[in-house]
Amino acid sequence: MLTSKAWKAANSQNNREIRKNWGTAMRHLWAIITLTFCAAVLSLPSRAAVDHTKILIDSTTNLTTADWHVSSAEWGGVAWRVALRTLHGGRQEGVQVIDVDNGAMSFMIVPTRGFEVWKANVGKLRLGWDAPVKEIIHPSYIRLSDDGGAGWRSGFGGLMVRGGLASFGSPTQDQDQQLTLHGHVDYLPASRVSVRYEAAPFPRLIFRGVVDDFQTFGPQLELVSEISTTIGKPEIVFDDEVTNMSDTPQDMELLYHTNFGTPLLGAGAQFLAPVKQVAPMNPLSAAGGLADWNRYSGPHGPGYAAKVFNMQLYADAAGLTKAMLKAPDGQDGVLITFDTHGLPYMSLWKNEVTAKSGYVTGLEPGTGFPNARPVERAAGRVPRLKGGQSYHVHLAIEGLTDKTQVAAAEKAIQALAKTPPVLQKKPTGP
Numbered sequence: 001m002l003t004s005k006a007w008k009a010a011n012s013q014n015n016r017e018i019r020k021n022w023g024t025a026m027r028h029l030w031a032i033i034t035l036t037f038c039a040a041v042l043s044l045p046s047r048a049a050v051d052h053t054k055i056l057i058d059s060t061t062n063l064t065t066a067d068w069h070v071s072s073a074e075w076g077g078v079a080w081r082v083a084l085r086t087l088h089g090g091r092q093e094g095v096q097v098i099d100v101d102n103g104a105m106s107f108m109i110v111p112t113r114g115f116e117v118w119k120a121n122v123g124k125l126r127l128g129w130d131a132p133v134k135e136i137i138h139p140s141y142i143r144l145s146d147d148g149g150a151g152w153r154s155g156f157g158g159l160m161v162r163g164g165l166a167s168f169g170s171p172t173q174d175q176d177q178q179l180t181l182h183g184h185v186d187y188l189p190a191s192r193v194s195v196r197y198e199a200a201p202f203p204r205l206i207f208r209g210v211v212d213d214f215q216t217f218g219p220q221l222e223l224v225s226e227i228s229t230t231i232g233k234p235e236i237v238f239d240d241e242v243t244n245m246s247d248t249p250q251d252m253e254l255l256y257h258t259n260f261g262t263p264l265l266g267a268g269a270q271f272l273a274p275v276k277q278v279a280p281m282n283p284l285s286a287a288g289g290l291a292d293w294n295r296y297s298g299p300h301g302p303g304y305a306a307k308v309f310n311m312q313l314y315a316d317a318a319g320l321t322k323a324m325l326k327a328p329d330g331q332d333g334v335l336i337t338f339d340t341h342g343l344p345y346m347s348l349w350k351n352e353v354t355a356k357s358g359y360v361t362g363l364e365p366g367t368g369f370p371n372a373r374p375v376e377r378a379a380g381r382v383p384r385l386k387g388g389q390s391y392h393v394h395l396a397i398e399g400l401t402d403k404t405q406v407a408a409a410e411k412a413i414q415a416l417a418k419t420p421p422v423l424q425k426k427p428t429g430p
Helices: 002-042 150-154 373-378 405-415
Strands: 052-057 067-073 081-086 094-099 107-112 116-122 125-127 160-165 172-174 177-179 194-200 204-214 220-228 237-242 251-259 270-272 275-280 306-315 321-325 333-339 345-351 360-366 392-399
Touching: 052 067, 094 204, 125 150, 125 392, 150 306, 160 220, 160 237, 172 373, 237 251, 251 333, 251 392, 270 405, 321 360, 321 405, 333 405, 392 405
Parallel strands: none
Antiparallel strands: 052 194, 067 081, 081 094, 094 107, 107 116, 116 125, 116 160, 160 251, 172 177, 194 204, 204 220, 220 237, 237 392, 251 360, 270 321, 275 306, 306 345, 321 333, 333 392, 345 360
């Protein structure tokens, strides 16, 4: 029999064992609860990590969307928004535009006009120009055959305007085809349009448009364009594919008519690129020589004539090259990066007329030069696609908003240049 003292000691020991075991059990239970909770949370779909897609236009299902918007609040990510809207009044009636703001850059895509980009801004820096045409004119008001085949100019006013798909360049008669200035694509509405948000590997918005340049007994070329932008980055990226949808070979030409006015353009502005060789496009462009072909001195008054200089650029091992328009004060610029496998040629258009007459310069990568198609074909600069064959193009436009960025771009261009440019006095075309 235990004495009272011994019993108390044993009971105390038991209580300590019970408390110890209870504590251990509770710790184990809490660990299980914590792990279960964490596993449950991790198994839930994270809104920021989910991709989203919205089809806005699809002619095959008779789908159209008049007005629509979405933002990071609905689809995830940080500080971006997209809005589709329809313009009204005047000759812009019925034109649809997509307004994009990625947090660092805003820009406008026009599905009704060949899926072009009309304008862009990086903070206070405007990328674009002051065209005499103020409205985004609906294609139904444009007659490409006007003005001797130069009706394309009647609605010209965008930042990035494509020429093509069957031809670009001067109007001409090419065998049994009457070709108009810069082709049809900029006045063809997109048949299918979608927007996609991708969270990984880095958050970005992708806009996909399909434009058909088809004619009965004529070209059957389809453009599938992906315009993307990384959230928080001042850059627009174009990844385009043109496919010959017929079963016979067809000519294909593609030009990226990328246009800038003030504040990037002005007296003292400069075009910089790793130029291999450059030549005037025509005798008018050759007048006065090539000493200042890449510098700007305008605007100029009546009597000034626009000039075009055609060139080939050096590229890196992957085929990528760069060209920059540097503002007069060197504080701002715009950098264009493109793949020379798809765009092996470059043209510089200097239209230094008065401010209200269309003061603009065009940095224009292309499959060839903007001569008439027969001239380009004779020079071997017109791709010919087999039935079902596709042609790929990559191009990016980046806004530069401080002197450090401009200097870095200039250094990258200088690194690509292997030799000083060869200046050819003989024009590339008539």
